[in-house]
Amino acid sequence: MTALTCFKAYDVRGRLGAELNEGIAQRIARAFAQVMGAERVVVGHDPRASSLALVAAVKAGLVEAGVEVLDLGLCGTEEMYHATAYFEADGGIEVTASHNPMDYNGLKMVKAGSAPLDPATDMVKIKALAESADFAPAKPGGEVRQAKAARGAYVRSVLSFVDLPVLRPMKILVNAGNGAAGPTFDALAEALSKKRAPLSFICLNHEPDGSFPNGIPNPLLPENQPMTANAVLAAGADMGIAWDGDFDRCFLFDHLGRFIPGEYIVGLLAEVFLAKEKAATIIHDPRIIWNTQDIVTRLGGKPVMARTGHAYLKQALRDTGAVYGGEMSAHHYFRDFACCDSGMIPWLLIVELMSRRGVTLADLVTERLAAFPSSGEINFVVADARAAVARVRAAMEPQAVAVDETDGLSLDMGGWRFSLRSSNTEPLLRLNVESRGDAGQVAQAVETLRRLIET
Template identity: 90%
Template sequence: MAALSCFKAYDVRGRLGTELNPAIAQRIARAFAEVLGAERVAVGHDPRASSESLFAAVKAGLLEAGVEVLDLGLCGTEEMYHATAYFEADGGIEVTASHNPMDYNGLKMVGKGAAPLDPAGAMAQIKALAESGAFAAPKPGGDVRPAKAARGAYVRSVLGFIDIPVLKPMKILVNAGNGAAGPTFDALAAALSRKRAPLSFICLNHEPDGSFPNGIPNPLLPENQPLTAQAVLAAGADMGIAWDGDFDRCFLFDHLGRFIPGEYIVGLLAEVFLAKEKGAKIVHDPRILWNTQEIVTRLGGTPVMARTGHAYLKQALRDTGAVYGGEMSAHHYFRDFACCDSGMIPWLLIVELMSRRGVTLADLVSERMAAFPSSGEINFRVADVAATVARVRAAMEPAAMAVDETDGLSLDMGGWRFNLRASNTEPLLRLNVESRGDAALLAQAVAQVRELIAPGG
């Protein structure tokens, strides 16, 4: 078989038909089982129209390798993570393309304990074996077992992160985007109701629908945010929550309908965990970091920087024992959730923080957004990524106070800093800029770097 272009830095994602199809998915699953020596694997899928056939192919590949398949059915990626750890499986696979276009799909894969697969180790070996097809002889004994206890166990784990009796009455707008979040949210909401949590919910685009009649659920895109924002205002809700397709990311809106960028949520969650665990380590990514670092150091914690991407953040939590890690892209990782990311735990913790402090989400973030304004991620399509980064570096580095290459190029220019890096999952060059309390300087800095990346454009 030709080289598989669907393998990315830390997962599988590709265009349907050409880069990824059931035959390819079956080969990848069989290679996954052989490389990991897996005997039991948890498998789930999102609601995309193509996910069912890929899901069947993944199970077929695992069965060829004699694996006991724990069938999770329709679920979020984090439910697969949780099931992998909870059932002590040897690995887990979620069929999902998250927020990618309709003609894409993919596989998110983890090892024992929901540990990330080393991009240069197990992932590379799986790719090589799937390409070569040099599989061992089929093993007998494989079977499929519905994992009926998985969701209830997941709900108990998630609700264990909050102190339900301290919650104050709130009305919350939730937008599942017709992705996988709806049924799982319903299970959480029912459990909260049984525990007499004083929360009421208004649900928008709640039913899973693989045709995505309201568009691909990617709330990070500015054009997708007004729908949730307007619904928050119309409902008079205290806050809004929106998820991507496999709900491993959640995005928050305050009662004014304002979208809250992910880096400020990282700061709030750092505050939550440092109140629970004095002196804890908090992991963050290199893109936007000043707000998080200031909060963590002021509260007596230790900030730890890790390369962008779920495999790297998870490994950093495991290596350092950090209680929490967050990325500005709205991935939030929890030591006590198998060091994995969750799109349900963050909003629950923010609701708890709002309840404890008796303030709105707007109150929690407004001062921080003014103290450390940021550009948000700006994406560029360029002909030569390496040459573009070199051009920016040659122009900017002589005046920089510090240089960091943890992930791409980060330059500290004193009153402002920027990170410029190639995407791990898409053919894009990504720019993030932040300043210390100076929105005008931020705008000037963005314009300066933008001109270097795309002269005249």
């Protein structure tokens, strides 16, 4: 039995070669089919150079298990999610490394209805079977078919979220980062044009290119943001959008070229949905919470906190019937999109909100940034994460007014609070700090906590 280190908390991600290769991908696909009892599985891939060989191996493993494979070809992860539900498949697999370095790749997997795999059961069973390779005998009847109707159905679903007649004329800069977003965006833009939506677009790094000549598409990194920000200013655009490699996350820039942190977008999207569905439940993650909770409660909604990570947010939507859920990392989940995340629905809804209120994106967020300043996520590489968290707890908990352990350690200190948690996908300790209207307090708290963590 070979131990597979590419299995993470809720997906597969590993360095190409020993951690993840065609043989491993084929075994994982075969195990996925057997554990899921799958007869029909949707498969897609991102534009990385390694993805073609890996997706071929995935399809081979599924066919060996007698599965009908619906092949989406090059697509975003959310297109796989949508197609899995749309075609009533027994599961879906996207070959993608999203925003990870060039020498990585991975598999994102869902089961019937695009429901997340349970990290404690489904993932454990798939991993164990892929490691042992103790598969049931190969089944006849497996085949690969092209899912030609998938993108059109996806576009119709995305546009169903938006009240197109209220949209006002806007010029929008879009940066696909040479990832998977370009062709899918073109299909959306064409549909918007046919419906006479008054939006014009300027495209940057639009063609998929697995060599990523303009850098790995990860707009969350500060060093990657000036390219989009400068292009917004140069074009005189009303806003900018940048996607990661598989475009399940979108990142927004206002007309001033200012990057808008994801936690503030969660609050804006909550406002959109609460205007359409009174008293709705809104899910949020535990890292930065006060701005979202303030907006949701003020508008009569019910804020519910869930553990960080797509498997947990999606399950929370299913358990509560929440209309929307959002994470500060720019994952946004929608009940009527199979409770899955999308990088296309959010920006369209923000355009709708700007149009309804007749204001800029900068107008929408400036007051919120001042009312609830936050640090942004700060990552620490530490030798012993548990010891670091214990030091912080010992020093800070005696002064805390509330303690929450939904995900890691969160302490409410009265006028400010912080979240400290280990990453589910990387060997990092992640810190977030927020306050009620006091940016200086955020900076001071960050330095206090930094000293404790790094001691």
